[in-house]
Amino acid sequence: MIPFRPPSDLRIRPARPDDAEALGTLWARAFPGERSAADRTESLLAGTDTYGGLDTCRVAELDGRMAGACRAYSLTLSLFGRPVPALGLGAVAVSPDARRRGIGAELCRDALRVGRERGDLVSVLYPFRVEFYRRMGWALAGAVERYRFPPEALPRFPERARARLLEPAERRPGVPELYRSLLPRRHGLLHRSERHWEQLDDPAVLVVGVGADSGGGALAAAAILESRRGRGGAGHALTVRELYASDPSSYRALLGWLSVQRDQWRSITLDALPGERLHQVLAEPRRPSRGARRGLWFESAVLLRGPMMRVIDLAGLAAHFGVRPGTRLEVADPEVPEQSGVWVADDEAGLQRTGEEPGNGALPIALLSGLVVSGELPGIRIPPPEFEPAMGLGDFDLLDTF
Numbered sequence: 125m126i127p128f129r130p131p132s133d134l135r136i137r138p139a140r141p142d143d144a145e146a147l148g149t150l151w152a153r154a155f156p157g158e159r160s161a162a163d164r165t166e167s168l169l170a171g172t173d174t175y176g177g178l179d180t181c182r183v184a185e186l187d188g189r190m191a192g193a194c195r196a197y198s199l200t201l202s203l204f205g206r207p208v209p210a211l212g213l214g215a216v217a218v219s220p221d222a223r224r225r226g227i228g229a230e231l232c233r234d235a236l237r238v239g240r241e242r243g244d245l246v247s248v249l250y251p252f253r254v255e256f257y258r259r260m261g262w263a264l265a266g267a268v269e270r271y272r273f274p275p276e277a278l279p280r281f282p283e284r285a286r287a288r289l290l291e292p293a294e295r296r297p298g299v300p301e302l303y304r305s306l307l308p309r310r311h312g313l314l315h316r317s318e319r320h321w322e323q324l325d326d327p328a329v330l331v332v333g334v335g336a337d338s339g340g341g342a343l344a345a346a347a348i349l350e351s352r353r354g355r356g357g358a359g360h361a362l363t364v365r366e367l368y369a370s371d372p373s374s375y376r377a378l379l380g381w382l383s384v385q386r387d388q389w390r391s392i393t394l395d396a397l398p399g400e401r402l403h404q405v406l407a408e409p410r411r412p413s414r415g416a417r418r419g420l421w422f423e424s425a426v427l428l429r430g431p432m433m434r435v436i437d438l439a440g441l442a443a444h445f446g447v448r449p450g451t452r453l454e455v456a457d458p459e460v461p462e463q464s465g466v467w468v469a470d471d472e473a474g475l476q477r478t479g480e481e482p483g484n485g486a487l488p489i490a491l492l493s494g495l496v497v498s499g500e501l502p503g504i505r506i507p508p509p510e511f512e513p514a515m516g517l518g519d520f521d522l523l524d525t526f
């Protein structure tokens with residue numbers, strides 16, 4: 125629990141059009157090296173940001189001046205294949221002169237209220253510091269293994285004959301349709317709007333598609349790739365931005381396509397889900413030019429721990445997925461007191477609070493959230509019985525960063 129209270133005259137409110145300039149400046153200062161202040165202001169006013177416009181911005185005011193801001197995006201998350209309304213918390217920023225007074229934490233509390241009021245069941249974010257958010261109830265939810273390897277380290281799977289480069293005009297609607305078809309079979313992916321797919325119109329981006337057996341324009345796998353000039357004569361490098369496949373054979377088709385690119389690209393960077401077990405197919409899953417740290421063991425991928433997730437409406441989540449009668453949960457959630465207490469499910473009426481105070485043994489909300497994301501919370505039917513993950517991948521894969 126955070127022991128400090130924010131300044132008593134702090135006010136948090138929705139953003140207005142006349143905040144756009146100050147918001148652009150605040151965020152450009154808080155996230156240097158990313159987009160400029162003018163660019164941020166312009167896209168706020170034009171409403172062209174991928175995850176929503178000014179209506180997603182919350183402003184913290186102190187003495188009539190902007191002291192901080194954040195974005196409370198309204199998202200739909202595929203939680204073990206089921207669509208769930210979710211609060212995406214992003215761009216939490218406090219002006220340099222107002223830091224360490226509890227304003228950042230208060231912006232997060234305010235976003236939790238906004239999310240609950242509009243019916244969000246969970247929240248997702250990318251942390252600047254895990255402990256800050258864990259203390260407020262979020263739990264680490266996902267991870268990727270970042271591999272860098274020469275193309276020939278991948279097997280030349282014969283299925284590669286099914287993969288081919290898609291011209292910009294051929295990419296839609298095939299790639300978005302493939303992504304949509306995977307939503308019921310994946311955990312963590314966001315439901316995307318058309319705006320998310322504008323990346324496909326960029327001719328500098330390479331898109332490889334694998335046709336589905338059913339023919340037509342349908343795809344069974346796709347990868348979005350970016351080519352980079354290597355440093356110091358290292359040759360060109362390829363980064364795999366996104367890769368999704370509906371079945372193992374189509375997945376192998378993409379890997380096989382990548383494997384024959386050795387004469388143009390000297391290295392490939394690929395973020396794989398731990399469940400993909402990429403190390404099983406790479407000829408040398410060893411990081412380039414690293415010695416052994418422990419006997420004959422070797423360094424391999426870098427583990428990138430990614431988004432965090434938090435339950436913000438436990439009763440709503442139980443109603444959405446179903447709960448086993450006889451379930452009893454004792455929960456401690458100081459940030460969302462409506463969730464703190466003893467919860468029981470006697471019958472079909474779902475999870476109800478008894479009015480008892482949570483005891484010392486109550487489950488902290490961050491731990492409960494971690495159990496939900498791994499499908500291990502007793503009582504609630506998560507994962508749902510119908511969930512059949514594509515390629516057996518149950519890993520939480522948010523993919524989008526915001």
Ligand SMILES: CC(C)(COP(=O)(O)OP(=O)(O)OC[C@H]1O[C@@H](n2cnc3c(N)ncnc32)[C@H](O)[C@@H]1OP(=O)(O)O)[C@@H](O)C(=O)NCCC(=O)NCCS
Nearest residue numbers: 128154216217218223224225226227228229250251252256
């Ligand atoms: C990250 C950021 C938003 C934090 O904002 P902030 O208002 O300073 O955050 P808070 O004051 O709520 O909390 C920060 C710390 O100050 C402490 N604190 C809060 N009020 C305090 C007080 N009155 N006295 C002493 N310490 C206090 C908090 O307990 C917390 O401590 P911790 O180090 O144990 O976590 C701010 O530093 C920032 O804008 N950074 C750049 C942008 C960025 O990285 N954003 C995150 C995107 S996910």
